[in-house]
Amino acid sequence: MTQNTPLPPCHSVTARTAQRVLSAAQLKAMGVPAGRAVEQCGAGGPWQQPLPGVFVLHPGPLSGPERLRSALLYAGRPPVSGRRTAAARVADPAYGEAMLTGLAALSLYGFAAAPPVASVEGVDVLVPRVRRLRSAGYARLLRTAELPRPERVDGLPVAPVARALADAVAGLGEAVTVRRLLTEAVRGGHCEPAVLVGELNRAKVLGRPQVVHAVDTLLAEGRAMAEERLYDMVRAHGLKEPLWNVDLRLPGGPHLGGVDAYWPDEAVAVELDTRAPRHSRLEGGRRQEEHEAEWSAYAARREHLERLGVTVVHLTPKKLRDAREQQATVVRTALMAAADREPAAYVMILPR
Template sequence: MTQNTPLSPCHLRITSDVRQRVLSTAQLKARGISPARAAEQCRAGGPWQQPLPGVFVLHPGPLSGRERLRSALLYAGRPPASGRRTPPARADGADPGYGEAMITGLAALSLYGFSAAPPTVSTDRIDVLVPRIRRLRSVRHVRLVRTSDLPRPQWLDGIPVAPVARALADAVAGLGDAHAVRRLLTEAVRGGHCEPAVVVGELNRAKVLDRPQVVNAVDSLLAEGRALAEERLYDMVRSHGLPEPLWNVDLRLPGGPHLGAVDAYWPEEAVAVELDTRAPRYSRLDDDRRQEQHEAEWSAYAARREHLERLGVTVVHLTPRKLRDTREQQATVVRTALMAAADRTPAAYVMILPR
């Protein structure tokens, strides 16, 4: 007959600090608790639990969102078994037990405050980004996402998190619901988390641009990004006291060729502003064709700009990111171009047509 041998207590003080409630095998060993003794505490009815291999939670109840995140990071970040030892303390104060692992996908977006992402406590799966060479397996609520190009993490309240665009691409890769994909992409742009071109680049890297639930969402994303960039441009002109331009016009030589569309134009000074909201759709192209398309697009833009400047039109090139992060500086650039008009040779006459 089996006897229930009483557990020998482990005198570790339970605190409000999640780092003291969720510990790896190596961290417990550094506190004088052997793996066998730790496993003993996780027996049925015991005071501890082991939610993941090599990870222990020092209470028996349900895990909080932060405990689930920390357990996932400790599992994914533990050193290889062949050289297992307690990692040295890090100078930045981050937990060395996390290694190079970082939270990505929906759990990361939840940490960034996305309303379209479920809270981490109710997320069935936590995606963790790890180097491709790691031999760990996905287990229970942890899905490992391997990459040969590990980004630099953002630190949110002590948790290493993949940059927004990367986390967004990893989340979209695991979603089949077109509505959910659209909500996430829209919130990323409207919330000012990242620019559309950066998002599309990450979606391309994740090889999901051709998926039906992504195609239409990306089209909406680019339209949303364009509208947002135009709003920033309007705000820059009006809030920094620049003269009101003609908005969204086409320029054409009388009886001649179309010179191109510009987002703002000051005819007396012959100054034009162009917003660069390009986000190439490369998913169907191999690397060589991708480079060729990029070079062709840039050559066409450069040729059009040079043509305008030969006609005496100054073209100011602005990106959505510049308008978001350095709006005052961009206003100064435009104001300088307008002031310099008096010292330039008068521009050729061009026709201005509504776009």
């Protein structure tokens, strides 16, 4: 196409792509060279160029979705190396490995505590660490050594909720907003506290004053929700009602530990794993030591109970949320198998 060749009408390009936001490469593939595209963005022209190499095929204000797509097109490139990550295998070729994160991503996920897409001041985009591109305009590039596998929301690649939350919190200073976002994530069933706290730890924001109290509240709510799921599972699947939240102790002997549900006739106990996230709040070697000590104590307690003939069923909040029927089958199987086992040692049952 020469300098004097008429440019395809704006509406014809839009009709062919069903988009009004295109990269220079996409326009070139349609027969519109970069120079001609730039010409259309002059004063009074029909197009605009909000970010380098990205064109919007109308002169008016950008909508929220147009801002998101333009930021992705600016940040997106094919992988630098031949290695294809999980992110690259599912991403739109136009976006490469780039994916939305932060408040823009949370808005797409429908978070009430996040601002509407159109009013998000900066659009955060995750890109591989090897990308040399810099942030520009409203497109803020966040580099990372390991990209998560993106979700698809409204046709756009978006970081998982926990990662998007951690990236959003890293840029927020208002405690009320942080608490609302974290609480909504758990109450809305978007992600489990364990995953979220792990991401907050990765982002190195757990020590911030506006995060500390919010995380304590988050873990308490996560525990309460997990217990409620356990109650619902027992009742919805017709399991025998257990004794809830009890301590086990040998007569005149040591404390054997607390369990979330216990069937004394069958000597079956259920323990919810809601403890591990707390250890993500510690740093470095101390965190690792505490984590290992916690799980060593848990393993020793479980082995002791099983030597006494008590079957311990270990459930996680995520399993109770995503595979409740399967977990009910696991508990039912343990209860039915009690008839084929040797009688368990006598243990005292105390309220917790």
